[in-house]
Amino acid sequence: MLSHFLKNKIIYMKTKTMNIFIVLLLTLSFLSCNTNEPENNDKPVLTVEDVSCTEAWLKISNAKGSLITLKRDDKEIMQFKLTGTDTVVLDNSLLPNKTYKYQVFRIQNPVSGIQVSATTMDTTSHNFTWQTFTFGNETSVLFDVVIINENNIWIVGEIYKKDSLGILDPVFYNLARWDGNKWTLERVYYYYQGSYSLAHLKSIFAFSNNSISLGGFFRSNGDSFESIPLNISFSSEVNKIWGQGSKDYYIAGNNGNIAHYKDGFWQKIESGTTSDLLDIYGNEQNIFIAGYRDFKPSALLKVENGIIKKIIEDENNLFNYRTDFISGAIYSVWLTKNKLFTTTSFDLYRSDLETDGKAEAIWKGAPQDWGMISLRGNDVNDIIACGAFGRIWHFNGITWKKFNELENNSDRLYRIEIKGNICIAVGYRYENGIERYGLVRIGRR
Structure with missing residues (x-):
């Protein structure tokens, strides 16, 4: 009997007309000619876990021990045997903004699951027009x-700023x-x-339109x-803020500094790293922190129940x-739904929220162009x-666009x-190798 048992792996299978990734949550074995395992007589359950522009994640449940056929639009796309409780199948050969119908069938003791539909996302527009502002003099x-709104x-x-006599204030x-x-400057x-x-301010975050x-x-x-x-030991400026409200938020800084503000009290959180923590982002269940410092290890941290993992x-x-695998200097994190995105000096990586570092690079260009x-x-x-040389890249779900008209060797953009x-x-622009101005790029589409 030919079978392969794997755990926590990604298996790449090539079918007649498509490529499919199978992510195994527990254990999966391939279809074999002979098996002595008892057959599950329950009806298999198929649910749509998530979609992108070209992908659909489908979870098969209630089918442990079953030989399964998966069909898309009434065409068989693969067969396999499940020995785990839940298996997520990633169909990655789809078109954007299109509805597909999926159904699973048990081969032995034949029974079919209920047909489900998955509609892929449409792509977004790359068509931004840009406006540029510079601020201050010499060392800005x-x-x-x-962004609260466009106004x-x-x-x-x-x-x-310089005064009326040309002297720097x-x-x-x-x-x-x-x-x-117009812009208004304030202290x-x-x-x-x-x-x-x-105050030396390096970070800002809006919990709502009237709570910043x-x-x-x-x-x-x-x-x-x-x-x-900030009545705790926090030996750093605050590089980034993230939270669910003005009474419950986190701050991250240099030298591994992290703190949590909740209901009027600060709590220092031991990070276990001396890297500079540059970005923080999360949702109700998951909070991630990215960090890098020259001559120090790069860090990706997760807050779980107030403890750093x-x-x-x-x-x-x-x-x-x-x-x-997430590689390079780790600078920034962002997440949506159940996907984590991490940008490094090499690429933009996509992973699930339970990643141990395994991820898929989705830019895949030459690192020097990133x-x-x-x-x-x-x-x-x-x-x-955004980042070095004023570069800004946009991903629309399928393709990347770099706005070449913005690239300038004198520019560096810190946040977007x-x-x-x-x-x-936002960031800065050097002039003559000496003077530095605050730089703003606003894109509208």
């Missing part, structure tokens, strides 16, 4: 951005706001223990600001580009990334955000 830089955009950084602006017509002061100080966190230690309703004392922290793949350090998206078919049909990237 912009670090982060949040309400907030950016934090350090913007230095040492007191910088740390907030710029767009109202749909936000931090109040702590009876005194005010001008700046640096993790300010809260704004859009009109006024309230200081939140290290997914990656090693130097083995820092300079070794792999398409099946250079992305920040990513965000509307969905799996609408992802945007997208909301609906507007995206904004």
